[in-house]
Amino acid sequence: MERALQIINKLQREHDAGRDELIHVLKIDDSKPLLVAADKTRERFVGDEVHLRGLIELTNFCRNTCLYCGLRAQNKNLKRYHMSVGDVIKTARVAADMGLKTIVLQGGEDAYYSLEDICYMITRIKEFGVAVTLSLGEFPRYAYKKMRQAGADRYLLRIETTNKRLYGKMHPGLSFENRVRCLGDLKDLGFETGTGCLVGLPGQTYDMLADDLIFFKELDADMIGLGPFIPSPDTPLAHQRPGDVDVALKMVALVRLLLPDINIPSTTALGTIAGDGYKRGLESGANVIMPNMGMGHYKKLYSLYPGKMAGSPQQHLGNAKNIIRSLDRRIGTGQGFRAVSHSCFN
Numbered sequence: 001m002e003r004a005l006q007i008i009n010k011l012q013r014e015h016d017a018g019r020d021e022l023i024h025v026l027k028i029d030d031s032k033p034l035l036v037a038a039d040k041t042r043e044r045f046v047g048d049e050v051h052l053r054g055l056i057e058l059t060n061f062c063r064n065t066c067l068y069c070g071l072r073a074q075n076k077n078l079k080r081y082h083m084s085v086g087d088v089i090k091t092a093r094v095a096a097d098m099g100l101k102t103i104v105l106q107g108g109e110d111a112y113y114s115l116e117d118i119c120y121m122i123t124r125i126k127e128f129g130v131a132v133t134l135s136l137g138e139f140p141r142y143a144y145k146k147m148r149q150a151g152a153d154r155y156l157l158r159i160e161t162t163n164k165r166l167y168g169k170m171h172p173g174l175s176f177e178n179r180v181r182c183l184g185d186l187k188d189l190g191f192e193t194g195t196g197c198l199v200g201l202p203g204q205t206y207d208m209l210a211d212d213l214i215f216f217k218e219l220d221a222d223m224i225g226l227g228p229f230i231p232s233p234d235t236p237l238a239h240q241r242p243g244d245v246d247v248a249l250k251m252v253a254l255v256r257l258l259l260p261d262i263n264i265p266s267t268t269a270l271g272t273i274a275g276d277g278y279k280r281g282l283e284s285g286a287n288v289i290m291p292n293m294g295m296g297h298y299k300k301l302y303s304l305y306p307g308k309m310a311g312s313p314q315q316h317l318g319n320a321k322n323i324i325r326s327l328d329r330r331i332g333t334g335q336g337f338r339a340v341s342h343s344c345f346n
């Protein structure tokens, strides 16, 4: 334990650690000192505000076949939908009227929306005075550029795992190099860029998770979302063991210590796998919640994994606010960009 405490101290001071040190900390049994250190660092760098991002899941069509994901193209047991462009804009309007300052458009990789459609939605939603985050998968650079020019502020694209072999196994037909290319382009085009990984994929090791952390740091990601792998029915991984919540929380904490001023959501996967998952995420370094703005019939169909909470947008927002208040934290009042607090090394 003594070595672990030394590494945690160093992380608090220097926000850096070597691969072996990260692996050592990932393996500790008593995660408490790590989570407490991350919570302190969160408070020091990004304060007590928790930012809310209204999540609109616009389509569950997907051309990809990721082994873990319930939306994979081969899943014939899923009723598919896309929201019309008009419905997306209307839903965003409702979310903005509810006080949300960021709208996240997330969906499977679905050719239904043309680049013009996507840019049109961005432009219209920006009129509501909100930040717009996209999470629509891989595109060529020119498409990302158009989205940025249309006013999109942020983009989420998880690397899922940085281990090339595991990446290849989990994502038939996708290329690891292209995913890294996408992230580089997004950064370069001035998006606040988010990435992240799944924790507890079959075959994943602590060494691989340490490499994921190093990748996040080297990319200087502006947002990191991660959560435990949850086996999804109608996927090849349906009968595998779920990811460990404690390891996922340790990852959240290590991300906070390595990248102290970024935005880190307490993710839906965390909130789904454990009753108090959102709360524990917020106590381990996270400072964002993404309440679901979907209407009932759509939301049920957006089944990346089972067990997602039912409820109206109002209920999801209310639930998030209650969790924030129960922790004596405050609800974010601005658009919640990455804190410009690089000078905050007091």
Ligand code: 5AD
Residues within 6 Å of the ligand: 068, 069, 070, 158, 160, 197, 198, 227, 228, 229, 230, 231, 232, 269, 304, 305
């Ligand atoms: N368990 C946990 N997270 C999942 N995702 C997809 N399928 C699963 C699953 N079975 C995550 C991926 C993706 C994000 C939108 O959802 O990491 O990037």
